[in-house]
Amino acid sequence: MKNITVVVPTYNGGALWKESARRLAEQVPRPFRVKVIDSSSRDDTRETAQNFHFEVEKIDQKDFDHGGTRSYALKDIETEFVVFLTQDALLEGADAVSSLVSILENDSEIVCAYGRQLPHLDANPLASHARYSNYHTNSYVTHIAADFPNGFKKSFFSNSFSVYRLDFLRSIGGFPEHLILGEDACVAAKALIHNKKVAYVADAQVKHSHNYSVFQEFKRYFDIGVFHSTQSWMLKELGAVEGEGVKFAMDQLSYLYIRGNYRWILPSAFTSIAKYTGYKLGTIHKILGVGISRRLSMYKSYWNRV
Template sequence: MNVTVIVPSYNGGNLWKQSACLLAEQIPSLRVKVIDSSSEDDTREIAQGFGFEVEQIDQKDFDHGGTRSYSLEDVNTEFVVFLTQDVLLEGKDAIAFLVSVFDKDPEIVCAYGCQLPHVDANPLAQHARYNSYKPDSYVTSLTDDFPTGFRKAFLSNSFAAYRVDFLRSIGGFPRHLILGEDAYVAAKALVANKKVAYVAEAKVRHSHNYSVIQEFKRYFDIGVFHSTQSWMIDELGSVEGEGVKFAVEQLRYVCKVKKHHWLILSIFTSMAKFIGYKLGKKHQMLGVKLSRKLSMYKSYWNRV
């Protein structure tokens, strides 16, 4: 297929070894580029062992959007698929399923697949995946009724595909975003009257067992992202109320799977997300020094 796969990496460990093995079983002669941020383990050697192209960059130079845009410079395929090093592809046709959605409508310019929780995922991580990745596929535009609001721009570069010409037409992924370069591009597509697709048949395993503190830091960064990219909320709609809905559904899920000892942690996690998000939106009042301490992606603040 006319596709290049790009994987940013850093100290991928054993999970990357599994991920690379599954990636190598995909489309024959698939070009895979690994952009490695100077790993200190055998991440690069694993990639080379599977015949992947490897380019090393300095760790300090990694940028969620900028590094992915840089990786596009020598791509001459029609489509590009981005993966993260901790994704385990489900089935040998996962990438083919994802990219095939572009054949259905030329207005579809970006798409993402279904992320299932890893086998060791705790109940909160399980719910996060089942809540975000439903069984039914969809294609949406700015005028479609589903999904609603900001959710229209949901996209994850852990397993996402793009038309390369569209990415280049908007200047690629933005440089120096704290996170959310994938949602940014999806929003750009929507306001340009293009379409975003979710392909439920294209599946991977991907989840994180975050602690309460890690969730606080992650949602602080989400708050920073939303405050610095307020145009997205202006164009698509507010995210207010989504957090409460998610927290209630999380409690219901914990009860459904009979993991009642997770109820208290579920409540504290939801509180941490809410407080972190609100503080992130006010990061300018907090200043760079304090914001760096509260943030998960601390290198972002070196360039603020």
């Protein structure tokens, strides 16, 4: 584990961060380096990190960038592997980090991997379905010519719980800066294009989910639409994403019906419409302009630099 540095970007982490930090500190075997990059939290987030003897670096909130901040964290890291965790992800089991990293240790062609995300205990049925739909029980290793996953889904990746070979990250210049989201998927796509392998490790698990409202889902998918339109090279190299939303929506309705969550069927339908509408508007954000786009977006600070 001495070859690992864990990086956690934080901002007003609250009680969930306290539990996340505790679980991180209890990982075995130890020790490994934990580096917290805090965006000027106004609560006790930094104190929590310090209580667990994590390294803490404070940056200005306005300077946070999904890709740029993570690349900034790499500047003094010399370990072979770097693990990224979000402040609201709760590691499941004391060997979660070692389980994730082990797949890179066993195959030198795998340059990045991500773990399985399970719903939090308070997750509503829609949030639970999203986790079970996107994070299956079977692990996989994929490459550009692999049959599975198909097309653009090959680049599905999450920095909520992930690991990278540091030398590969540096060879591609780190994470791309000034993206509205998706810095993790971009790196996964670059790995595939460079004929490297990307892995999903179902046995390395965290609890991580969000109970988004219909409007929050609209805003999140607006940002996804912005991401896809600004990173069109990914669609060109890996394939389009058409039809995936319909499959997900229908699967969610079936999930709710089978489990007797009938009162969630209507919210599910409204949420699917909101996602579709948000995504389509996001793809035409240049026509809408910065002012309207900022109002429709979840990640509003992105638009300050457009």
